[in-house]
Amino acid sequence: MILIKNANVFNGTDDKLIQNVNLVIEDNIVTKITQDVVDESNADKVINANGHTVMPGLIDAHVHITMSAPFNVIDGMPREEIAIRSAKVAEGMLMRGFTTVRDVAGNTIGLKNSIDNGYATGPRILPSQAAISQTSGHSDYRQNRGQERVGQHEDSPLMKTGAFRVADGRPDVLKAVREQLFMGASQIKVMAGGGASSTFDPLDTLQYTLDEMKAAVEAASDYGTYVAAHIHTADAMRRAAEAGVMSFEHATIMDDDIAKTIKEKGIFVIPSYFTSSLIAERKIPLPNEETYRKTERVGKAMLHSADLIKKYEIENICFGTDCVGTLDVHATQSNELEAIEKVFDSITALRMATSNCGRLFEMSTYQHPYQEGKLGQLVEGAYADLLIIDGNPLEGVACVVNPDTQKVIMKDGVMYKNTLPQ
Ligand SMILES: [Zn+2]
Structure with a gap:
């Protein structure tokens, strides 16, 4: 005792x-x-x-432990190198006071098991395993868009190592979700719209039809858990809300209508104020000018959405950093707490990094890996x-x-x- x-x-x-x-x-x-x-x-x-x-202990609901370098650099790494670097990233998180994290794109189940069994040092991990998207979606990381490569999803090592997965149509989406659950995902991550860090998909694209997204939600909820969606625009959020997605990652460009829906349905929102500002200030390397333009737009919109979160008293908001990069990028993780305090106040920042995440994770029910306490x-x-x-x-x-x-x-x-x- x-x-x-x-x-x-x-x-x-x-x-x-x-x-x-x-x-x-x-x-x-x-x-x-x-x-x-x-x-x-x-x-x-x-x-x-x-x-x-x-x-x-602090909780971060949006991390990418396996992403210890820009995507194009990781894409050239042997698996062992990715794994060893991931262990170092995880240890850094715990030593900053983060005792639990939710990983939302990355093959982290092996690291999670190693930490739980004392073979590595790090936080508790709730893995999503691969983030799933449609062909041409935010998870489609094929680097070579030459015609001869189309159809070869194994082209990208990031996809080979299980950080991203492409699935199209109801049967394929059901299968992709079930594969992640089979490996031990505690929740499912899908890409429901364009991304800022990816080079080819404009932010305003809608990704996944309503039926495909419903298929993901069905497969997840049959397993007792929920779907988290990478999502930026209000239209994408409307579709995802209708499909039953319960965790909106970024939720950047809200309008009054979707803010009301988020409040009514109890959907969780995970913004990342500090990382957005870092990228907007060009302190994190991105592939090209277009990705910088997209992230600048995201950074500005996120602050407007914060006003809507206050206006509609959305209480299901969680701490998430979305750091991707080398150890010094991951080291900025704690800065998000002060960024949230500036946008809201101290108690909101503290709740977002503790009990609110605890409530979010309870939606994993029997897929929740930590049910004892x-x-x-x-x-x-x-x-x-x-x-x-x-x-x-x-x-x-x-x-x-x-x-x-x-x-x-x-x-x-x-x-x-x-x-x-x-
Ligand atoms: Zn992310």
């Missing part, structure tokens, strides 16, 4: 700290949060939080995934982001960082 004493708790939901409590951790679960005295003699370890804040909340019965912060995050999230004030990182009851005075 581990005892954390003299703690103030941010539980992931409430806008007030719970003052002066003791937390009891048995194995990997928080079993007690109490203002009563706890007998220290039974504890294997006692951590004096010294009046610091204990909060749930709650994620994203610090309550009795939650996984012992927590941070100890020198400061009050409700007064500003900088103390969560700063490695000097982020004193303790614990995941699954195991301590990965402890800089408290011993």
Whole structure:
């Protein structure tokens, strides 16, 4: 048993700290949060939080762990190199305080299993496996568009390694979704419209017919889980909402009509304010001028959509970074917390990076790989995934982001960082 004493708790939901409590951790679960005295003699370890804040570990609902370089560079890498780099990316995430992530395009099940079984260090991973799109969609990463190559989807190593998958028509979409579920996907990712980072598909394209998208939702929901869609425009969002897609990635260019629908249907929205600004400022290399133009448009529109999120009081919003690139790009992950705080406020940023993600992940029901405890909340019965912060995050999230004030990182009851005075 581990005892954390003299703690103030941010539980992931409430806008007030719970003052002066003791937390009891048995194995990997928080079993007690109490203002009563706890007998220290039974504890294997006692951590004096010294009046610091204990909060749930951070959660990132939109990562690409296997994408540790620009796409065209990864496309030339041997699988082993991609895998080893991915392990390093994952370790970096945990050491920034992210104890759980949802990967939304990448073959991460092997890394997830390795981390869960102690062969690698990193966060819990909810894998989507391959992101699925139509031919000519955002997942169609064939590099050679010469006529002789058309029809050969294996042309792109990114597609060969299982980061992307192309499927057309109801039977093929059903099969592609079921393949990801068979490999262990906890949710399904589809591409429902044009992308900013891909070179050939204009942002305004609609991808997948209503029936194809419904097929994806049917195959996912028959397996107890849901579909997350890469999506930028309001028209694409209308179609995806009608098909039953429950997680809108980016959701960039909203209008009042779709904002109302998102609120009514309880669809989750995962924007990425910091990464969009980085790309708009051209700090992340993109293939060409056209992709820069697309991302600049995305960055501006996302801020307008934030106003609609406020106007319609959309509460199902989650933290997601969408970092693609080398370790220094992934290292910007925590900056999103401060970016959200600027757009909304501290409590919204904190909820988005904790309990809101926990609720999103519960839509995976029996495909959820971590069912033993709650994620994203610090309550009795939650996984012992927590941070100890020198400061009050409700007064500003900088103390969560700063490695000097982020004193303790614990995941699954195991301590990965402890800089408290011993
Ligand atoms: Zn993404």
